[in-house]
Amino acid sequence: MKTVCEHCGTVAVEGELFCRACGAMLPVRDLNGGAAAIRQGRARVASRPSYGSERAPQELPQETLDDTDRAAHALMGRQTIKVNTPRRRTGINWALLFTILLTLMVLSVAGGYIYLRATPGGQKIMARLGYEADTTAMWDIGMEYMDQGYIERAIAIEEEAYQREPHREDIYERLQQLCEAYEMAERTADAERIYTVMYTEVDKTNPIAYQNILRLMRAQDRLMEAAEFLKLAYANTGLSSFETERLELIPAAPVTAEDVAAGRYKKDVDITLISEEGNDIFYILGEEGSLPEDGQPYTEPIHLEEGGWVLRAVCVSTELVSDELVAKYVITYPSPDAPKASLAPGTYQQRQRLRLRKQGDDQNVTIYYTIDGTPPTKNSPIYDDEGILLPGGLVVCRAVAVNHYGKVSNEMSVELMIKNVHFENYYFNDGAKRNSDYMDGAQIMKTTQEQFIRKFGNPEKNEQITDSALRGTCYRLTYSWGEARFYVAEKGTLLYYISTTSEGMTAPRNTRVGMKEEQITEKFKDMGQKPNQDGSRSLYNDTAQKCSGTIGLLKTGGKRIDYSYVDKEYEATITLSYYLTNGVCTRIVNSFMIN
Numbered sequence: 004m005k006t007v008c009e010h011c012g013t014v015a016v017e018g019e020l021f022c023r024a025c026g027a028m029l030p031v032r033d034l035n036g037g038a039a040a041i042r043q044g045r046a047r048v049a050s051r052p053s054y055g056s057e058r059a060p061q062e063l064p065q066e067t068l069d070d071t072d073r074a075a076h077a078l079m080g081r082q083t084i085k086v087n088t089p090r091r092r093t094g095i096n097w098a099l100l101f102t103i104l105l106t107l108m109v110l111s112v113a114g115g116y117i118y119l120r121a122t123p124g125g126q127k128i129m130a131r132l133g134y135e136a137d138t139t140a141m142w143d144i145g146m147e148y149m150d151q152g153y154i155e156r157a158i159a160i161e162e163e164a165y166q167r168e169p170h171r172e173d174i175y176e177r178l179q180q181l182c183e184a185y186e187m188a189e190r191t192a193d194a195e196r197i198y199t200v201m202y203t204e205v206d207k208t209n210p211i212a213y214q215n216i217l218r219l220m221r222a223q224d225r226l227m228e229a230a231e232f233l234k235l236a237y238a239n240t241g242l243s244s245f246e247t248e249r250l251e252l253i254p255a256a257p258v259t260a261e262d263v264a265a266g267r268y269k270k271d272v273d274i275t276l277i278s279e280e281g282n283d284i285f286y287i288l289g290e291e292g293s294l295p296e297d298g299q300p301y302t303e304p305i306h307l308e309e310g311g312w313v314l315r316a317v318c319v320s321t322e323l324v325s326d327e328l329v330a331k332y333v334i335t336y337p338s339p340d341a342p343k344a345s346l347a348p349g350t351y352q353q354r355q356r357l358r359l360r361k362q363g364d365d366q367n368v369t370i371y372y373t374i375d376g377t378p379p380t381k382n383s384p385i386y387d388d389e390g391i392l393l394p395g396g397l398v399v400c401r402a403v404a405v406n407h408y409g410k411v412s413n414e415m416s417v418e419l420m421i422k423n424v425h426f427e428n429y430y431f432n433d434g435a436k437r438n439s440d441y442m443d444g445a446q447i448m449k450t451t452q453e454q455f456i457r458k459f460g461n462p463e464k465n466e467q468i469t470d471s472a473l474r475g476t477c478y479r480l481t482y483s484w485g486e487a488r489f490y491v492a493e494k495g496t497l498l499y500y501i502s503t504t505s506e507g508m509t510a511p512r513n514t515r516v517g518m519k520e521e522q523i524t525e526k527f528k529d530m531g532q533k534p535n536q537d538g539s540r541s542l543y544n545d546t547a548q549k550c551s552g553t554i555g556l557l558k559t560g561g562k563r564i565d566y567s568y569v570d571k572e573y574e575a576t577i578t579l580s581y582y583l584t585n586g587v588c589t590r591i592v593n594s595f596m597i598n
Contacts, residue, residue: 006030130160138164142177149184157184175205182215195219207239217248226252227322254282254320256328257301265314265330269337270408273304274330278318282325286316294327295319309336309408336408339368341415342386344400350420357419358390359402368412372402375530376544379403379414384533394531395424430528430543430550431511431566431579440511440579442501442593445487447577448570452478452489452496459487472596473499484508485590499595510591511579518588520554523564523581527552542566557582561589574598 006015006029008022015022015029022029126140141164148157161181171177178201185194194215201212213236220229233249236242259265260275276284285298286305292298294317301316312332318325340363346355359370370386371379374393379401391400398419404412431440441447445455456462462480468488470477476491477499484505489496506516512526524542529552534540542552542564550568557563564581575597582590 138168138171141167142180145184146180149180149187154184154188158188158190175201175209175211178205179211179215191219191223202239208241210236210240210242210245213240213245227324230323253323254278254318254325255280256325257284257316257318258328259314259330265332267333267335269335271309272307272332272334274307274314274332275304276301276316276328280318280320282318282320284316284318286314288315289313290315295324307332307334309334336410337365337406338410339363339365339404339406339412341412342370342402342404344402344415344417345390346417346419348418350422352422354395354421354424355393355419356390357393357400357417359386359415361404365406368404368406370402370404372400373532373541374398374400375532375541376546377401377541381405381409381411382536384535392531393419393421394529395421397421398530430545430548430568431552432548432550432568442503442511442591443509445498445501445593447501447593447595448490448492448497448499448573448575450498452480452498455480455487455489455498462487470500472594474597490595500593502590502592504590508591510581510593514581514588514591516588516591520562520564520583520586520588523588524554527566561585569598570595 006017006019007013008015008025008027009030010027011022011025013022013024020029021027123140123143126136127144130136130140130144141160145157145161145164148154148160158181161177161184165174165178165181168174178197182194182197182201185191185197198212198216198219202209202216206212213232217229217232217236220226220232230249230253233245233252237245237249255278257276257278260277263272263274276286278284284301285295286301287294287298288305290313294315298315298317305314307314310333312334314328314330314332316328316330340361342359343362345358345360359372361368361370371381371383372386372391373379373383374391376399377383386402393400398421399416400419401414401416403414444458459482462482464479464481466479466481468477468479470488470490473490478489478491478496480487480489484507485501485503487498487502488500490499503510504516509515514523514526528543530541530543532541538556540554542554544551548568550566552564552566555563555565561582561584563583565578566580567576567578569575570577573595575595578592578594578596580592580594581588582592
């Protein structure tokens with residue numbers, strides 16, 4: 004049994020695994036030779052070469068044949084023994100091949116998905132195709148679109164990226180990229196809006212947004228806005244270049260003349276404003292209002308009197324407004340020194356003449372004084388060189404000095420007791436001089452209506468009235484000599500007002516209609532004080548006793564003498580009034596008024 008190489012037909016030696024001729028692996032098979040093979044019609048044929056090629060049959064070498072083969076060969080005579088090498092059959096595992104291909108396909112799909120989702124390049128592909136992608140890829144694609152000239156596409160994808168992630172770490176730079184796209188599309192309003200977001204919401208200290216907004220403003224000749232914006236940019240960033248640029252853009256602020264710089268003064272000040280560049284000046288006195296809108300044009304020096312003042316002014320050149328000049332002034336007029344009295348406080352045994360003198364460096368003052376007990380004012384009598392002749396009794400002289408600015412000094416006061424001088428020392432008061440201060444025996448808030456009618460007779464008219472002096476029911480009785488009014492009180496219907504024009508009716512202290520002014524005033528206390536600046540005169544004033552006497556002027560041209568005191572029982576004021584025309588009394592009224 005021999006083994007034949009299927010490739011070259013060489014008979015191998017028993018036990019060999021590889022062909023000696025071609026080196027191919029030998030099949031494990033036996034060759035049935037001899038006569039039996041011939042008898043069965045099997046002949047040994049050389050194998051065909053591999054890969055389908057035909058080789059000519061080869062004769063078997065004799066030395067390779069055993070005895071049986073040689074016998075067979077002899078029987079065949081000179082016939083050449085040929086061995087046919089069978090064609091190699093290759094088996095294909097289609098299931099395995101399909102599995103491999105499917106696996107490769109799944110791996111390819113998975114790899115592609117991972118690439119698209121997990122890599123920057125993949126995300127760009129997704130963004131470019133319009134699928135959801137991360138915002139970084141969207142911003143990058145936006146930049147590519149800008150480089151390619153697709154500006155609207157760039158704006159659309161960058162706006163969407165901003166809306167999706169408005170607070171990313173590099174949002175300032177990304178918004179700057181969006182603004183560039185807006186400007187390339189000539190959408191400057193949108194660009195300025197986003198630049199504003201950059202400095203208001205992202206980073207107010209970064210100068211880039213301010214610089215770009217200023218560039219847009221200058222391109223649109225919005226110089227006034229630019230000047231105000233430069234102030235904001237400087238405040239937020241602290242960059243001096245913004246302040247320098249603003250000062251170069253706007254006109255210089257006005258200045259005051261050197262002799263009227265802001266500060267404190269003791270006299271009136273006339274403020275001169277100067278524009279070194281010759282621009283118009285607008286100013287406001289006070290902290291309210293906006294310049295130049297609410298200001299007034301400066302045309303002449305600004306006069307300031309006593310008080311605190313804040314002067315604000317700006318220069319205006321076309322539509323540009325300078326910084327404000329703010330100057331504060333405090334003007335305080337000097338106060339004069341109080342006058343000094345020639346008499347020291349104390350008691351004097353005879354009538355004295357008191358003199359007052361001016362004090363201090365400023366002698367240009369006016370001295371006002373009183374001896375009736377009231378505080379001196381600018382309406383009080385003016386002191387002259389004649390001095391003040393003091394009346395008898397206790398006299399308190401009070402005086403102040405007033406300079407040409409109208410400033411009033413501290414008050415000087417000196418108390419003197421003048422003895423051995425006779426004068427009427429009684430106030431008009433309740434119960435004074437043994438109840439003689441009544442109108443012909445009729446006592447205010449004491450006499451009833453019935454008592455009054457019994458004394459003066461029935462009136463010509465009796466009517467109920469409303470009187471603002473009292474709250475409640477009132478009656479008025481009219482007579483030929485005048486009238487009387489009554490108030491319904493708990494104690495009865497009491498007299499609260501009586502008026503007469505009759506010379507036959509006696510008034511307090513035997514005064515009556517027809518008497519002259521001096522005849523009346525000598526019946527009551529009179530300190531002898533000179534008339535006030537308005538022509539009125541104070542007769543006396545006692546705050547402790549709550550009583551006073553004055554001579555006032557009437558609008559009709561006459562005068563009225565009033566004596567009054569406060570009734571302790573009713574806490575009301577009772578007044579005795581004399582109306583005078585040409586110095587003669589024409590009417591007397593005694594009245595009661597709730598305080």
